[in-house]
Amino acid sequence: MTAAARRPRRSGGGKSDDLVKELAATYRLLARHGIVDAYGHVSVRDPRDAGRYLISRSRAPLLIEPADIVVLDLDSEPVKRDARPLYSERFIHGEL
Numbered sequence: 001m002t003a004a005a006r007r008p009r010r011s012g013g014g015k016s017d018d019l020v021k022e023l024a025a026t027y028r029l030l031a032r033h034g035i036v037d038a039y040g041h042v043s044v045r046d047p048r049d050a051g052r053y054l055i056s057r058s059r060a061p062l063l064i065e066p067a068d069i070v071v072l073d074l075d076s077e078p079v080k081r082d083a084r085p086l087y088s089e090r091f092i093h094g095e096l
Contacts, residue, residue: 019044020066023054027064036061043093046071055093058085 023044030036043055056068070086071079076094078086 016046016048017066019047019054020069023069024056024064024066027056027061031061038062041087041089041093043090052079053093055087055090057082058087 023042026042027036030040030042036042038060040061041056043053046052046054051074052071053074054069054071056064057070059068070082070084072086072090072094073079074094076086076090
């Protein structure tokens with residue numbers, strides 16, 4: 001495998017609709033089963049860019065919809081300007 005093939009692909013900051021829908025559904029499912037409470041959150045690495053991940057804005061997991069999902073870089077800052085509140089614990093997700 002060449003070095004270029006091993007490098008993460010870069011995207012334009014967009015979100016995969018299917019991945020966003022699955023992540024939003026995961027929040028709601030985990031909340032319904034009592035696995036996360038009002039403060040729980042999950043994230044997923046962007047498969048198109050290893051330097052980014054998707055997580056919800058700060059909102060109760062049971063209420064998360066696809067529009068609540070934001071793309072963050074590994075410094076846990078939004079890739080696109082977003083004034084909505086974010087989880088303060090998001091930095092843990094960026095470190096992982």
